[in-house]
Amino acid sequence: MPETRTYHGQCHCGAVRYTATTDLGSLMDCNCSRCRRLGWVMQSVPAENFELLSGADKLVDYRFNTKAIQHLFCRDCGIESFARGQDREGRELVMINVNALDDAPAVDRATIMHWNGAEA
Ligand SMILES: [Zn+2]
Numbered sequence: 001m002p003e004t005r006t007y008h009g010q011c012h013c014g015a016v017r018y019t020a021t022t023d024l025g026s027l028m029d030c031n032c033s034r035c036r037r038l039g040w041v042m043q044s045v046p047a048e049n050f051e052l053l054s055g056a057d058k059l060v061d062y063r064f065n066t067k068a069i070q071h072l073f074c075r076d077c078g079i080e081s082f083a084r085g086q087d088r089e090g091r092e093l094v095m096i097n098v099n100a101l102d103d104a105p106a107v108d109r110a111t112i113m114h115w116n117g118a119e120a
Pocket residue numbers: 011012013014015016074075076077078079
């Protein structure tokens with residue numbers, strides 16, 4: 001298991017910046033109608049392990065289907081660097097876009113779990 005540390009993420013223009021503390025141990029992609037277009041790799045982190053440093057005023061909240069997940073993208077550059085949601089027990093969590101981290105190790109695609117969001 002990779003070690004737990006604090007990663008820095010940001011949108012493309014840098015207005016939206018955050019830190020997330022995680023081991024990047026459960027990477028996931030998804031084939032739902034949005035994720036398929038986005039092509040992102042996600043890591044779920046408990047909300048308390050996530051801190052938005054800047055750009056709250058730049059975030060646009062896009063929701064679809066059950067409207068349960070806040071897909072937050074930067075209004076200036078269009079990049080969704082994270083999303084907010086809840087787990088099955090109702091705990092707040094953040095899905096960080098691993099491709100938006102400044103300093104993440106290279107993603108080994110063979111280790112990614114494939115979520116079948118298209119049929120969930
Ligand atoms: Zn931006």
